[in-house]
Amino acid sequence: MDALERDAPLCARCRTIDFDAIFQLSKDVRDARLEGLRIISLGSIISDPNTPCLMCDLFDEVKFDLDVSARQSAWDTSQYHLRAFSSLIKEVGVTTEMPTEPKRRDIIKQIRRGDEYMSDESNSVFLAVFPGSGDDVFVTSEIRIHDICSHLEQSVIMPVEGSDVANLRTHGVRVSPSQINYARLKEWMDSCQSHHGPRCTCSPTPPPFVLKVIDCQTRQIVPLHPGWEYFALSYVWGPLSAEESVVRIQRSEAVLPDKVHGTIKDAIRVVNNLGGRYLWVDKYCIDQDNAQEKHDQISRMDLIYSGAYATIIAAGSDISISGLPGVGAVPRRRQPQATSPTASGRDLRLVSTLPSIRRALASSPWISRGWTFQEVILSRRCLFFTDFQVYYMCGETTKCESTVLSPVELSHMATAQTATKPARDDILDSSRFTYQIPLHPAYYSSRPYRPWAFLTHLASYSSRSLSYNSDAINAFRGILARSDHPTFYGIPFLFGGETSYTLARDPNFRFVCALSWEPIYQPPCIDNSSKNGEDGHLIRRKEFPSWSWAGWIGQVSYHYFLWDRRFGCAEEDLHPQELDGHQPVRVWIYFNLREDIDNISVWDISIEEFFANHNSALWGNIMPEISPFLQIECTVLHCLQLKLLSIPSGTTSVPAVRIVIGDGYSRAPVLFCGPPPCSNEDGVIEKEYSGLVLFERNHSIVLCTLWDHIGIFVLLVKEVQGGRKGHHERVGSAWLDRAELGKLGGDGNTKMRRETISLS
Known part of the structure; x- marks a missing residue:
């Protein structure tokens, strides 16, 4: 000391x-x-x-x-x-x-x-x-x-080992600002490999392409051989210096340049100190000029990161100073500690166990970037290098340098190891490391209790930022590849073939059910920065269709609104059913082959045919994004009027937009993707919209009668001005009950009929 x-x-x-x-x-x-x-x-x-x-x-x-x-x-x-x-x-x-x-x-x-x-x-x-x-x-x-x-x-306070205290089976550890205890890190990973279940230890599936890695001893970039274990690096690229930019242009394909990013340099040191040899880094292990190689590896990031023995995560707070905190030139924060004299004359050393991993990551740019989400989620083991200490996480435990926790041997804490391999979508639980900001009151709700996996991952991923809008799906492809659901432009085809629901086997219903994603309105941060719009709404991303979550910048999720509470939109609760007097929804993908002033030629394919002809052996669960244009045949509500109201929510009044129904309005609000349009003095929004009635959700809420249940999903669209006549974009969504839909159908102002709407 x-x-x-x-x-x-x-x-x-x-x-x-x-x-x-x-x-x-x-x-x-x-x-x-x-x-x-x-x-x-x-x-x-x-x-x-x-x-x-x-x-x-x-x-x-x-x-x-x-x-x-x-x-x-x-x-x-x-x-x-x-x-x-x-x-x-x-x-x-x-x-x-x-x-x-x-x-x-x-x-x-x-x-x-x-x-x-x-x-x-x-x-x-x-x-x-x-x-x-x-x-x-x-x-x-x-x-x-x-x-x-x-x-x-x-942070809590614990005595360190060696203090004048008996039975210190769980105790604190002094953490050096400039020295990593690599022996402890290696002990964590060895214990995981020896004692944990298939989520951590199952033999990885080799990727269907040649994976290149850095030999940390020779600095050569070599093809990975069967049986070689490698580490992967997850980091945020800081601004490149002029020297680094020149090096990248002049570098050899087979050898790492003499001067590399400080984080990569430190990662090589970590691999060597842990007794490893090989390291995968996207910048040098993917040929950035080879489009096919980039596509192959970006689409199978799940195999790259799940195949790594462990992932090294650069989670420091300042990416302008390149390096892993505590490894090289970047120091860590001093650990709060103090001593107190004891009756025996020895000093008792007390230390802070330092912030939790979620708190430590809150100040790191790493936690806010889109690409890094799948990199950690897909990994078997993770080493987080933060400003405070190194945190370790695998499928079964979390550890840190500042604390030694005694293992607890209880029958109901034991890990089941009966499976021979992990489930397809068995990926890391993001709630264990994601720093959650309380939802804005404008979201009207609390977070659902038990959401299904796709919901959780999409909500976490979409809350992060990307440097390029074109990466919206690419940075999530590893998660999509591991999903139990085939996806098209990021929209899952819900329900598997094992379901007993006849309609749920229909690809039309499987697809339109997943169009029920909703925006989560995020307030600006303390510094008034927000990747959403000024009012916390989403921002249109033109590179992708409006009907997909990828077409919007900002956080989205799958939730269901019922009065002033939300319930987790679990997949088993989303089984669609036909509405009385309404024919089933039908969806087509269509292509504009040739368009000019005098002639328009269009070819389309039904979603059933597209789904049936999908070659999963070639494409996996990610269906090729062949066209962003849809045609949806369904019941359509035309000339919908909306009203801006102020709804009490706790101690505040939250603005909400409702559908006008006769002399009243809908119980559930319209959730606009972008900012809601202005209203007149009476609060009525003078623009008119069309609503696509897509499905009704089953429910098992005993207290709700069939007519009380708000279970009919309506996709709100508007015609694109200045574009192809009759072409629409998504603007929001709403839920109705049967009584409300019936009143709208009989309302002279609102026209309800079955027709085909084009959507992009």
């Missing part, structure tokens, strides 16, 4: 804290479960600048952070107190460091009931700093549990 940390005295209050006694409370904290034990009031934790105290600084660094919590209930942050918890809470993964969200909820229930999770008497103690004086009852009601667990996922 440095001289300052060794010799600096603690303040009068911190000298009175009996840490010896605190770390002997293992039985008491185990019995206290998620409530923990109050230790001492810390006041406002503001150190006296005249008498600096490292312990006060440590408390201040790890205190409860409202920006991280979900703010489920009010907290008094004018003062704080120190609280002790059982290490079992961290060890079983209640803080989302290991399990998925449903598993985490189950663990929380088990802990609160006092079942097997809290039966181990050899648990140790860690400390956390919570709001309030702690003199009142520490409420652990359901409304606060999320906040408590969220805080315990962040």
Whole structure:
């Protein structure tokens, strides 16, 4: 330790804290479960600048952070107190460091009931700093549990190994700003390879092309041979220097240039220090001038990243300084820590366990870029090099340098290894590392509880940014290739052949059900920057059709609106059914072969024929994007009028657009992709739209009668001005119930008839 940390005295209050006694409370904290034990009031934790105290600084660094919590209930942050918890809470993964969200909820229930999770008497103690004086009852009601667990996922205080504390089975570790403990990193990966299930250990499928890798010993770029293990690199390209630009032009195809990007240089050092030899980096392992090679490898990124032994992720906060934090020239932040004398005369070293992986990634440009999403999702093992420490994640666990967690051997925590290989769509759970910003009130809702995989991945991916609009689908192709659903322009054909629903086997219905994606309105960031429009809506991406999510910049997802709550639009809830008196929807893909002033020649193919003739052996699950133009034959509502209303939502009033139905309006709002048009003094939007009635969703909500159920999906479109006559683009979507659709059909102002609409 440095001289300052060794010799600096603690303040009068911190000298009175009996840490010896605190770390002997293992039985008491185990019995206290998620409530923990109050230790001492810390006041406002503001150190006296005249008498600096490292312990006060440590408390201040790890205190409860409202920006991280979900703010489920009010907290008094004018003062704080120190609280002790059982290490079992961290060890079983209640803080989302290991399990998925449903598993985490189950663990929380088990802990609160006092079942097997809290039966181990050899648990140790860690400390956390919570709001309030702690003199009142520490409420652990359901409304606060999320906040408590969220805080315990962040920085907490643990003694380091070698301190004068017995039974340190879970403890903190000192993290050097400029030195990586490669032995621990290798231990994590070796343990994963030896003990984890098929998600981590299954033999990778070799790609159907020659994959080139960098030999980290010779710096040669060589073809990968069968049986060779390689690492992959995931990073954000910072601005190239003039020197790097020249090097790229002059580089040899077979040898890495002498001067490379600092991140690549550090990644080579990491591979060598971990006992590996080969590294895949897109910049040098894909011939950027070979269009066919780029297409082959971009379309099968799932095989490249899932085939890597581990992926090295450059997640530092400053990409203008190239390098991996802690490896070479880029240092990491100092770890908050302090010492306290004990009765035996030895110093007790206490350290911050540093932020959770999700919090650490929040300040990194890596988490905001579109390409990096599939790179991590598809990987078997990931090493995140951040400003704080290295975090490790695989299909079954998450670890970090600052903490040693004792493994918990419980029957219901064991990993099932009965399968011989992972499922096709068995990819990394993004909720474990994605930093989620609370949704804007304009989205009217809370996040669904158990969404299906495609929903989760699309929502996370679409929230990220791309340098080039043309990459909207390319940067997601690896995920699409692993999906259980064939896709066309990123739109999945829902339902597999195993379904018992006759209509669900129809490609028309399978396709139009997936057109029910919706925008998630994102507010601008604190610095007023937003990749969405100024009002938080989506921005049109002309390179792709408007009916696809790829045709819009901004976050989208599949949700279902019902009154003022949203329910997860799980695939099993989306089974379509025919509406009484309405014929089934039919879809065609059409091509404009020749167009001039006097002659228009068009050839089209039905979606059934296109789907049936798709060569999955050649194209995989990604159907070729042969034409962005659709013709949809369905029930069409013409001359729809919309009204802008102000709807109470919690403590605010949120503007909402509703469809005018007689003297009233629809219960569910229209969700515009772009900004809604202006309204007149009466709030009526004077533009008229057409609504494509595509399907009705089944439901099993007992409290809703058939006519109360808002289950009819309507795609809102408008005719393109200045384009081909009768050609339309998507502008939004809405949900109706049967009564509302019936009233619109009988309304003299709205015309409802079956016809064919062209859409791009």
